[in-house]
Amino acid sequence: MIRPVTNICCVGAGYVGGPTAAIMAYQNPHLRVTVVDNNEQRIRRWNSEHLPIYEPGLGDIVRIARDGSRQFQFTNKPIDQHQQSTSLGQNFLQHDEQVTVPARSPNLFFSTQVGECIREADIVLIAVNTPSRTKGVGAGSATNMSSFNGVARVVAQHARPGAIIVEKSTVPCMTSKSVKRILALYRPGIHFEILSNPEFLAAGSAMKDLMYPERVLIGSELTPTGRLASAALASVYAAWVPPSRIITVDIFSSELVKLVANSMLAQRVSSINSVSALCEKVGADIDAVASILGADSRIGDKFLKAGIGFGGSCFKKDLLGMIYLAETVHLPEVAEYWRQVIVMNEFQRDRFVRRVVACFDNCLASLKITLLGYAFKANTSDTRETPALGIIKMLLHEDPVEIAIFDPCCNPEVVKAEIKALIQDEPALKEDGGPIVVYSDAYDACAGSDAVLITTDFDEFRSTPKEGEPTAESADPRPFPPHLHGPTETEILSLHKYLLSVPSSADKIDDPLGRYLPEPACESNCPDCGLIKTSGYSTAGNTDENRPKIPLDWQRIVVDMNPPKLLFDGKGIIDAEEMSELGFQVERIGH
Numbered sequence: 015m016i017r018p019v020t021n022i023c024c025v026g027a028g029y030v031g032g033p034t035a036a037i038m039a040y041q042n043p044h045l046r047v048t049v050v051d052n053n054e055q056r057i058r059r060w061n062s063e064h065l066p067i068y069e070p071g072l073g074d075i076v077r078i079a080r081d082g083s084r085q086f087q088f089t090n091k092p093i094d095q096h097q098q099s100t101s102l103g104q105n106f107l108q109h110d111e112q113v114t115v116p117a118r119s120p121n122l123f124f125s126t127q128v129g130e131c132i133r134e135a136d137i138v139l140i141a142v143n144t145p146s147r148t149k150g151v152g153a154g155s156a157t158n159m160s161s162f163n164g165v166a167r168v169v170a171q172h173a174r175p176g177a178i179i180v181e182k183s184t185v186p187c188m189t190s191k192s193v194k195r196i197l198a199l200y201r202p203g204i205h206f207e208i209l210s211n212p213e214f215l216a217a218g219s220a221m222k223d224l225m226y227p228e229r230v231l232i233g234s235e236l237t238p239t240g241r242l243a244s245a246a247l248a249s250v251y252a253a254w255v256p257p258s259r260i261i262t263v264d265i266f267s268s269e270l271v272k273l274v275a276n277s278m279l280a281q282r283v284s285s286i287n288s289v290s291a292l293c294e295k296v297g298a299d300i301d302a303v304a305s306i307l308g309a310d311s312r313i314g315d316k317f318l319k320a321g322i323g324f325g326g327s328c329f330k331k332d333l334l335g336m337i338y339l340a341e342t343v344h345l346p347e348v349a350e351y352w353r354q355v356i357v358m359n360e361f362q363r364d365r366f367v368r369r370v371v372a373c374f375d376n377c378l379a380s381l382k383i384t385l386l387g388y389a390f391k392a393n394t395s396d397t398r399e400t401p402a403l404g405i406i407k408m409l410l411h412e413d414p415v416e417i418a419i420f421d422p423c424c425n426p427e428v429v430k431a432e433i434k435a436l437i438q439d440e441p442a443l444k445e446d447g448g449p450i451v452v453y454s455d456a457y458d459a460c461a462g463s464d465a466v467l468i469t470t471d472f473d474e475f476r477s478t479p480k481e482g483e484p485t486a487e488s489a490d491p492r493p494f495p496p497h498l499h500g501p502t503e504t505e506i507l508s509l510h511k512y513l514l515s516v517p518s519s520a521d522k523i524d525d526p527l528g529r530y531l532p533e534p535a536c537e538s539n540c541p542d543c544g545l546i547k548t549s550g551y552s553t554a555g556n557t558d559e560n561r562p563k564i565p566l567d568w569q570r571i572v573v574d575m576n577p578p579k580l581l582f583d584g585k586g587i588i589d590a591e592e593m594s595e596l597g598f599q600v601e602r603i604g605h
């Protein structure tokens with residue numbers, strides 16, 4: 015029997031578990047949502063003002079769902095109309111234009127009490143890490159399921175009969191079969207429904223992806239109880255996702271499609287990167303080629319940006335998961351096909367470094383090379399599988415006198431610790447006798463440099479501001495249509511975002527609607543407060559998302575560089591002509 019959903023437990027408080035649970039709680043104030051993790055430090059951070067990960071918009075959601083909110087009022091009239099009516103000296107506001115939103119209680123909790131919270135849940139989401147195996151059977155390609163299976167065993171021991179168990183992590187196809195086996199082993203005779211509900215959010219846009227998903231996928235057994243379980247999970251999403259975007263399917267298809275989606279996205283990046291190599295040989299222009307390709311609606315214009323190759327925690331491991339699956343079901347040609355996507359990715363990154371080295375007649379000795387960007391993509395401090403690290407490793411072999419790194423989002427201390435942990439076969443950091451210096455200022459990082467390499471597509475590095483697509487924030491979302499229960503949480507959030515972007519509400523800084531309650535206070539010896547005091551950064555990086563993104567002053571950079579003042583754009587974000595006029599020798603991928 016499937017119970018009505020009142021309590022959700024999400025195991026894994028990482029990049030997926032934290033934001034997903036936060037949105038579920040935010041959009042369903044009547045549900046109790048608890049995120050559990052065995053990493054005490056992570057949970058302490060989620061319960062404080064120092065969130066462990068940086069995602070634009072995450073703080074706004076956590077503050078309401080975790081801390082609750084005050085009752086507040088707003089005028090259901092766009093600012094222009096409101097201003098017009100008051101400037102005419104008349105108050106045109108009608109009674110029904112004043113909207114009162116009642117206070118809400120906290121319904122998002124973070125805890126280390128894994129078993130206890132699982133026991134109370136109607137739905138248990140498993141959102142733990144599933145990296146590639148580094149040893150044992152399938153090392154190098156199979157998925158390391160130790161965390162996932164470990165949690166499945168804990169769930170099996172504690173879940174209440176009838177609880178719905180959801181694979182939120184990206185898992186190999188047919189994992190639901192082994193979860194079933196684990197459940198049967200620990201709780202023989204008790205029926206649990208297992209669902210697959212893969213996550214498609216991308217780093218840097220996670221909150222937008224979760225708020226406005228293109229699709230929510232739910233895989234279940236196609237039995238009556240399987241369908242009931244699927245409907246129960248769908249009811250949680252239905253609080254904010256239109257029904258047409260909630261897709262239900264059989265469970266193996268759902269598990270497989272997540273791997274295929276990432277593999278196909280990665281394949282597109284490798285395809286355009288292979289074309290960029292051709293462009294460089296024949297003298298064609300990759301930007302023109304990509305834009306013409308993108309104008310064909312059958313091809314589409316997304317994911318056609320050539321660069322230094324894809325990074326991030328998902329693409330490579332999910333491709334490897336596809337490859338391993340194909341090998342285990344004896345389809346070596348299929349495995350080889352997908353393996354080429356990874357081969358091309360590595361070729362592209364290596365090619366980039368070789369071209370830098372060639373610009374200096376194959377000798378970097380006595381030179382200073384600067385990398386702008388360490389995170390694997392813009393708007394994140396996530397550095398997992400970042401292409402920058404592979405570039406640094408290759409540059410180390412060329413013995414430059416300094417490899418300088420600057421990233422506008424990552425905490426320099428965290429970058430240093432990571433480099434120390436990941437590069438062990440030779441001295442890397444300056445303090446260990448190596449050439450790497452991590453800076454907290456872009457101009458210091460570039461001063462006296464012979465070559466500046468753009469390795470992450472941060473807006474701050476663009477020579478001309480990115481053409482803004484109209485965002486949800488750029489227009490006043492009011493008036494909201496009348497709803498029986500007042501404005502929806504999505505509407506309130508869009509108003510909050512809009513008001514943040516309006517200069518007149520700047521005095522209210524992060525809370526233009528006046529709905530926030532105080533955040534939990536830190537202990538006097540809070541290590542994260544200490545880190546901010548000493549370095550200006552939190553562990554999750556430069557997390558003040560409302561800080562203005564000040565574009566780099568490239569003129570200031572060029573005067574402080576050594577000839578040939580090489581600027582190598584690895585992400586296709588600068589205007590080459592403009593930069594050449596400033597005095598840079600410009601090199602670009604695909605040109």
Ligand SMILES: NC(=O)c1ccc[n+]([C@@H]2O[C@H](COP(=O)([O-])OP(=O)(O)OC[C@H]3O[C@@H](n4cnc5c(N)ncnc54)[C@H](O)[C@@H]3O)[C@@H](O)[C@H]2O)c1
Nearest residue numbers: 026027028029030051052053141142143144161183184213
């Ligand atoms: N990061 C992304 O952008 C993204 C997007 C879509 C899907 N995914 C998938 O989601 C899953 C989670 O990824 P992530 O990036 O959130 O990982 P993560 O490493 O950020 O978080 C995983 C969390 O699980 C916790 N954990 C591990 N074992 C545990 C256990 N036995 N008990 C309790 N907690 C445990 C860890 O402490 C960690 O906090 C992966 O399968 C990944 O492939 C990730």
Ligand SMILES: O=c1ccn([C@@H]2O[C@H](COP(=O)(O)OP(=O)(O)O[C@H]3O[C@H](CO)[C@@H](O)[C@H](O)[C@H]3O)[C@@H](O)[C@H]2O)c(=O)[nH]1
Nearest residue numbers: 213214215216217283317318319321324325326328390391
């Ligand atoms: O045209 C492009 C697009 C992307 N990239 C690179 O590809 C990588 C991945 O980018 P992106 O997909 O935007 O970020 P991820 O956070 O890795 O998100 C992917 O991986 C997640 C984890 O599974 C999925 O949920 C998302 O749907 C999927 O987009 C980054 O290094 C990008 O710089 C390019 O080089 N060119």
